[in-house]
Amino acid sequence: MRLCTFNVNSIRSRLEIVKNLVEEWGIDVLCMQEIKVESDKFPLMSEDFECVVHGQKRLNGVATCSKYPIEEFERGFDGELGEARFLYTLINKIHIINIYAPLGDNYGERFEYKIYFYDKLFEWLKRFDLTKNKVVICGDFNISFTSLDVWDEFIWDGEVTHLPEERAIMGKLLDMGFIDVIREFYPDKKVFTFYDYRGGAVYKKEGLRLDYVLVSKPLFEKVREVEILTSIRRKRKPTPSDHVPVVVEFDL
DNA sequence: ATGGCGCGGGGTCCGCGA
Numbered sequence: 001m002r003l004c005t006f007n008v009n010s011i012r013s014r015l016e017i018v019k020n021l022v023e024e025w026g027i028d029v030l031c032m033q034e035i036k037v038e039s040d041k042f043p044l045m046s047e048d049f050e051c052v053v054h055g056q057k058r059l060n061g062v063a064t065c066s067k068y069p070i071e072e073f074e075r076g077f078d079g080e081l082g083e084a085r086f087l088y089t090l091i092n093k094i095h096i097i098n099i100y101a102p103l104g105d106n107y108g109e110r111f112e113y114k115i116y117f118y119d120k121l122f123e124w125l126k127r128f129d130l131t132k133n134k135v136v137i138c139g140d141f142n143i144s145f146t147s148l149d150v151w152d153e154f155i156w157d158g159e160v161t162h163l164p165e166e167r168a169i170m171g172k173l174l175d176m177g178f179i180d181v182i183r184e185f186y187p188d189k190k191v192f193t194f195y196d197y198r199g200g201a202v203y204k205k206e207g208l209r210l211d212y213v214l215v216s217k218p219l220f221e222k223v224r225e226v227e228i229l230t231s232i233r234r235k236r237k238p239t240p241s242d243h244v245p246v247v248v249e250f251d252l
Numbered sequence: 253a254t255g256g257c258g259c260g261g262g263g264t265c266c267g268c269g270a
Contacts, residue, residue, distance in 0.1 A: 197257030
């Protein structure tokens with residue numbers, strides 16, 4: 001089973017890229033973030049996929065599309081927060097949590113909201129036994145965890161995504177039993193999933209790793225391959241997202 | 253194009269993203 005997480009930065013603007021992505025890379029389950037459209041206006045991606053959409057007008061929004069039946073779903077705790085950022089699905093007995101975490105700012109009001117979002121996430125995750133259940137959290141976490149996850153650790157020191165509180169959140173997710181699949185496959189290498197549109201960041205390799213695939217141990221044992229599709233980001237036409245798709249293949 | 257932002261809403265700019 002090939003799972004892909006991709007912050008599309010508007011599904012309507014990225015429809016052609018998404019269609020090519022699932023075709024070319026044989027994607028079975030696609031978790032999208034920043035779809036930037038209301039749920040009932042989500043475009044038809046493919047006849048082969050069933051989609052659960054949690055969208056809103058103009059900003060945010062997440063959707064999970066699958067070639068396999070979606071057995072259960074829940075538009076999670078974020079409803080009470082007023083922003084569409086959390087979507088749970090059960091596919092092939094795998095618990096799939098698709099998140100678009102708030103960016104926040106350097107210790108302003110939006111930063112409090114980011115901390116609150118993750119507090120709610122931790123609360124929600126308590127239902128799982130990560131030693132037994134197959135659980136994956138994927139999406140745009142808006143956290144750059146270590147110095148390997150930022151193109152310049154001195155420039156990013158004290159900046160949002162790389163603040164101590166945010167790095168502690170990622171540390172806590174790993175401590176509770178989640179495994180960072182991308183980092184396991186690239187233990188010493190700077191690999192990025194986001195490049196700012198401004199300043200030609202992608203051409204200068206000035207990126208951040210903000211997107212993650214975290215899995216419980218029973219699921220980590222099934223991981224066969226990890227691909228970070230930077231080539232899609234480097235193309236000029238059609239205009240890419242500022243984020244890069246990440247594909248994880250499982251032996252399932 | 254040897255350089256360099258793009259999105260949606262409802263507009264010919266603004267707020268937002270990270």
